[in-house]
Amino acid sequence: MKRGTPHRALRDALLRWYRRDARDLPWRTTQDPYHIWLSEILLQQTRVATARPYYERFVQALPTVQALAAAPLDRVLKLWEGLGYYARARNLHRAAQLIVADLGGQLPRTADAWQRLPGVGPYTAGAIASIAFGARVPAVDGNVKRVLARLFRLQTPLDDRATRAALWRLAEELLCEKSPGTVNQALMELGACLCTPRTPRCTECPVAPWCAARAAGVERKLPIRRPRKTVPHVEAIAAIIRARGRHLLTRRPAGLLAGLWGWPGTELAEGEQHDSALRKALRDAFGLEIVVGDRLATVRHEFSHRRLRLHVYACRLVRRTPRHARSAGANWLSPAELERYPLARVDRKVWAAVMPAPAERLPPPVPLRRAR
Numbered sequence: 001m002k003r004g005t006p007h008r009a010l011r012d013a014l015l016r017w018y019r020r021d022a023r024d025l026p027w028r029t030t031q032d033p034y035h036i037w038l039s040e041i042l043l044q045q046t047r048v049a050t051a052r053p054y055y056e057r058f059v060q061a062l063p064t065v066q067a068l069a070a071a072p073l074d075r076v077l078k079l080w081e082g083l084g085y086y087a088r089a090r091n092l093h094r095a096a097q098l099i100v101a102d103l104g105g106q107l108p109r110t111a112d113a114w115q116r117l118p119g120v121g122p123y124t125a126g127a128i129a130s131i132a133f134g135a136r137v138p139a140v141d142g143n144v145k146r147v148l149a150r151l152f153r154l155q156t157p158l159d160d161r162a163t164r165a166a167l168w169r170l171a172e173e174l175l176c177e178k179s180p181g182t183v184n185q186a187l188m189e190l191g192a193c194l195c196t197p198r199t200p201r202c203t204e205c206p207v208a209p210w211c212a213a214r215a216a217g218v219e220r221k222l223p224i225r226r227p228r229k230t231v232p233h234v235e236a237i238a239a240i241i242r243a244r245g246r247h248l249l250t251r252r253p254a255g256l257l258a259g260l261w262g263w264p265g266t267e268l269a270e271g272e273q274h275d276s277a278l279r280k281a282l283r284d285a286f287g288l289e290i291v292v293g294d295r296l297a298t299v300r301h302e303f304s305h306r307r308l309r310l311h312v313y314a315c316r317l318v319r320r321t322p323r324h325a326r327s328a329g330a331n332w333l334s335p336a337e338l339e340r341y342p343l344a345r346v347d348r349k350v351w352a353a354v355m356p357a358p359a360e361r362l363p364p365p366v367p368l369r370r371a372r
């Protein structure tokens with residue numbers, strides 16, 4: 001039997017619905033593989049409505065892979081600011097440089113070749129290769145997993161190895177030779193618009209006649225998920241230090257926010273004193289002796305993997321040691337420069353919290369008292 005044939009009627013119904021009802025999105029009207037790649041990276045972990053303005057800004061600012069490769073990382077991170085998961089931006093930039101340096105600026109055409117680039121996993125590789133180049137490869141994202149788990153009534157947890165393999169196999173079986181990219185997009189669209197996590201709209205669904213979960217009345221019980229791990233809570237402290245109208249910011253050296261700028265500080269161990277921990281962090285990392293003054297704000301922020309409570313203190317600079325002059329990754333920025341630098345959302349929250357009346361609230365001078 002020809003591949004894809006068993007599901008032909010289902011697929012035809014899905015495609016008819018997609019061609020009639022799919023949302024009008026800017027990356028669906030382009031065949032430019034660079035723009036399609038960009039959209040797929042932006043859409044990882046991000047809702048369409050959030051990603052859309054970023055996509056439009058990116059395409060305008062850096063319209064080609066050559067422009068992206070030549071841009072400084074700070075510019076790329078600034079364009080990404082507020083979107084989170086900044087590794088995506090760093091990998092996108094690095095991949096563009098590799099494409100220009102090693103592939104003569106030509107974007108790969110196969111899913112295997114895409115997967116050799118940073119930040120491109122099996123889903124993204126399948127999506128780009130099928131949508132931009134018509135390759136017959138599946139692309140299984142979270143939406144597609146949910147649709148397939150319901151359509152074929154998969155009753156094992158989604159993240160089981162065997163379930164994952166079954167999902168990719170089923171997604172591949174659904175593809176056709178002519179327009180595999182459209183089938184992939186139609187499955188994603190179905191998951192985003194009708195086969196939603198909590199309240200699937202089965203009465204409007206084009207593939208309802210073939211849906212095993214719907215037939216058994218268990219569509220709301222699928223897919224099976226393992227219970228989520230609890231997200232750890234982290235306490236941290238940050239210093240607002242002003243000297244001659246400029247504020248000290250530091251470039252994050254590693255981790256999820258690597259490359260972004262933020263307020264200097266540190267995470268707290270349990271029971272650690274804010275005052276001494278902040279002075280030690282500034283001395284050790286940047287060669288700055290400070291006095292810790294008022295607590296200006298406490299900012300809460302949720303990352304995907306942890307919950308942060310950040311205590312922000314006004315600090316007065318007492319002395320710069322020679323080590324400060326040598327320390328990389330620190331810069332004194334004017335408020336205007338601060339707006340132009342790429343900051344993580346949590347650091348923008350801090351700025352918004354401490355700056356309503358900067359002249360009144362920030363040192364010097366600060367009425368000093370010991371922090372808790």
Ligand code: SF4
Nearest residue numbers: 195202205208211219
């Ligand atoms: S019939 Fe319902 S559960 Fe089945 S695919 Fe359609 S929306 Fe999802």
